[in-house]
Amino acid sequence: MKADVVIIGGGVIGAAIARELSRYSLNIILIEKEDDVAMGTSKGNSGIIHAGYNADFRTLKGQLNIKSNPRFDKLCQDLKVRFKRIGSLVVGFTQEDFDKLKELKENGEKNGIKNLEIIRGPKLFELEPNLNFQAKYALYAPSAGIISPYKFTIALADNAVINGVKVLLETEAKDIRTEKKQVCSVVTNRGLIKTRTVINAAGLYADEITKAVGDNFKINPLKGEYQLFDKQWGNLVNHILFPIPTKLSKGILVTPTVHDNLLIGPNSYQVEEKDDLSTTKAGIKEVHAGARKLIPHLPHQDLINSFAGLRADIEGRDDFIIEASKKIRGFINVAGIESPGLSSAPAIAEMVSDILKEVVKEISPQLELNYRDNFIETLPEQPRFADYLDKIGNWQEIIEKDADYGEIICRCEKVSKGEMLKAIHQPVPARSLDAIKRRIRAGMGRCQGGFCGPKVLKILSEELKISPLRITKKGKRSEILKTKAKDMIKETGVKFKDEVRI
Ligand SMILES: Cc1cc2nc3c(=O)[nH]c(=O)nc-3n(C[C@H](O)[C@H](O)[C@H](O)COP(=O)(O)OP(=O)(O)OC[C@H]3O[C@@H](n4cnc5c(N)ncnc54)[C@H](O)[C@@H]3O)c2cc1C
Known part of the structure; x- marks a missing residue:
């Protein structure tokens, strides 16, 4: 088998890249080791499209989140994915919290967000009648939204396939072969794919893939556990509610989902195994206690599921890695895509497309990446009984x-x-x-x-x-x-x- 580009990993990042590159006349293969796309971190997360005030404005996380956020309305309309821009509130209780909210607001404004507001007093409870009555302030970000992360990933991949990308499921990259410091093929459990360009979007496993070309970084899995309540509780809150963030995470949130459930979580702790998606008794307690600080009257009943996701935390670095390998031509790393990776996916895909253009120039100066004139932006509407x-x-x-x-x-x-x-x-x-x-x-x-x-x-x-x-x-x-x-x-x-x- 042969391809111009092989993308390793069918998470939201691999799928977004596949769709973006399918605008060009390229023969693209996306390989995914599981039996479906969205089987990694992209299925176990909060599903928030962040406004973009958290990450430092000098980082890729900060810049790409901001660039992507406004795109979600049109993109989700095109892909027939439910997206609700319900806004978020970071809730503070003390003067120290207030200072932190001011810091977040300033950072958000440096990132380019215009409509951030610190609210206090009765307005807080008009927006959120069930909020802890001891809350004093909140940073309000109207541009934050909610989405189903796996539906979004599947839709991106579906659209990429409609535009000519081949998605090979149950196909695992085992090795990358190189010749004279140039990528020449990907070895998979189903045989060899000859290619001169590889995009490593393997999520938690991106460090293992990159070893094959001599690049070095280590990914530690950081677990986050969640609980999901039945639909009748989705309207307990109107916005995405966050506590004051810590260095490690944005904290335990309370949010409605796009399908009207109520979601609480995640906690955050390091685990040994990259496939450890177990939920724990201690985790359930921690998540409940955290969520109750925001909404004290959380239901005790009607919990319908608990699940966990794993953050791909790069040791010693607090930013995404999105760059061409300096050691091997034709190899691009898109790694350490922690939160806000889902929110940044469209802009990450565009950045990778720009890097690929440079890589292609270097490998084959005579080859130009040309837009196909028949790119299909949209997916067809599918009738859903629940909507009727x-x-x-x-x-x-x-x-x-x-x-x-x-x-x-x-x-x-x-x-x-x-x-x-x-x-x-x-x-x-x-x-x-x-x-x-x-x-x-x-x-x-x-x-x-x-x-x-x-x-x-x-x-x-x-x-x-x-x-x-x-x-x-x-x-x-x-x-x-x-x-x-x-x-x-x-x-x-x-x-x-x-x-x-x-
Ligand atoms: C608890 C938690 C909460 C989060 N909340 C948010 C949020 O609210 N908003 C937000 O913006 N971001 C959030 N994130 C971050 C977001 O989920 C990630 O940034 C995003 O899902 C990363 O996508 P990915 O495609 O890089 O990784 P993945 O989804 O893990 O995809 C990688 C894929 O590669 C495949 N793969 C691995 N190795 C191989 C191989 N050798 N061969 C073939 N395939 C392979 C895997 O099976 C997997 O499907 C959260 C993350 C966590 C863990």
């Missing part, structure tokens, strides 16, 4: 065209079979239960897949024409069914008194 609940007559018209839209498979999130079939056949196709869940929300609701799980499994098996035993929760080694009940009965010799139907 107050105009059910219109949904009837959709059912008349395709009866699969009349079969509801997930009652909690109101998802039809028609939507699921579309997800199985979209440009980056869903192959597992979790991939379906991330695309159409079947299994995201109160029962967390208890009712719809078996139906989703059956439809996946029928549509992909593979045995139900091979359907997985999230790719390799996560098969759901162990054996056919019939075979198990034969093997174990269990006898039932009454006739059983299998």
